[in-house]
Amino acid sequence: xxxxxxxxxxxxxxxxxxxxxxxxxxxxxxxxxxxxxxxxxxxxxxxxxxxxxxxxxxxxxxxxxxxxxxxxxxxxxxxxxxxxxxxxxxxxxxxxxxxxxxxxxxxxxxxxxx
Amino acid sequence: xxxxxxxxxxxxxxxxxxxxxxxxxxxxxxxxxxxxxxxxxxxxxxxxxxxxxxxxxxxxxxxxxxxxxxxxxxxxxxxxxxxxxxxxxxxxxxxxxxxxxxxxxxxxxxxx
Numbered sequence: 001x002x003x004x005x006x007x008x009x010x011x012x013x014x015x016x017x018x019x020x021x022x023x024x025x026x027x028x029x030x031x032x033x034x035x036x037x038x039x040x041x042x043x044x045x046x047x048x049x050x051x052x053x054x055x056x057x058x059x060x061x062x063x064x065x066x067x068x069x070x071x072x073x074x075x076x077x078x079x080x081x082x083x084x085x086x087x088x089x090x091x092x093x094x095x096x097x098x099x100x101x102x103x104x105x106x107x108x109x110x111x112x113x114x
Numbered sequence: 115x116x117x118x119x120x121x122x123x124x125x126x127x128x129x130x131x132x133x134x135x136x137x138x139x140x141x142x143x144x145x146x147x148x149x150x151x152x153x154x155x156x157x158x159x160x161x162x163x164x165x166x167x168x169x170x171x172x173x174x175x176x177x178x179x180x181x182x183x184x185x186x187x188x189x190x191x192x193x194x195x196x197x198x199x200x201x202x203x204x205x206x207x208x209x210x211x212x213x214x215x216x217x218x219x220x221x222x223x224x225x226x
Contacts, residue, residue, distance in 0.1 A: 042204055042216035090157050099146040099208040100165040105157030
């Protein structure tokens with residue numbers, strides 16, 4: 001079982017919808033991440049939160065809006081998405097205090113935009 | 115900049131055969147290197163990591179990797195493949211911003 005929990009597991013939304021992806025970890029990690037993964041590709045970094053502050057935004061379109069309400073929770077708000085945004089969205093966490101800290105991933109949310 | 119290159123997008127072995135997945139790195143500073151595995155419909159799971167201690171690193175599920183500075187390599191091996199090892203494997207390097215940069219991935223198929 002993964003220690004990073006993502007909900008929902010699957011999401012189908014239209015291009016005019018607003019939805020949110022949720023991520024939760026209780027390992028005391030201070031860094032949390034959103035990755036996007038297309039089929040047969042590696043994960044691509046979208047956002048990094050370090051100590052609840054957004055530290056990295058990898059030039060992601062504004063239709064994706066991250067939020068970190070507290071050190072255990074991470075949300076990704078979605079609005080006016082495009083079909084090409086369909087992908088597996090992975091949340092991860094790490095201790096965040098050194099390059100030696102590995103990432104702990106959730107099982108992802110499979111997003112389909114129609 | 116730090117990066118990794120995985121040689122071979124697809125590797126196929128017979129059950130019981132040696133598994134060898136190749137990864138070469140490029141880094142301007144001493145690298146921190148990782149191998150992750152992804153099973154279908156799941157997230158990535160850490161197999162092992164190199165953080166400048168022992169050059170031969172043992173991980174979970176019988177996998178190990180050897181850091182070779184002279185060859186800038188960090189290849190993943192397992193002496194005897196099991197059917198359950200079929201998955202996607204990603205080599206990764208942690209850059210100075212503590213961001214994980216992944217290779218393109220290698221799909222391992224295990225034939226009975």
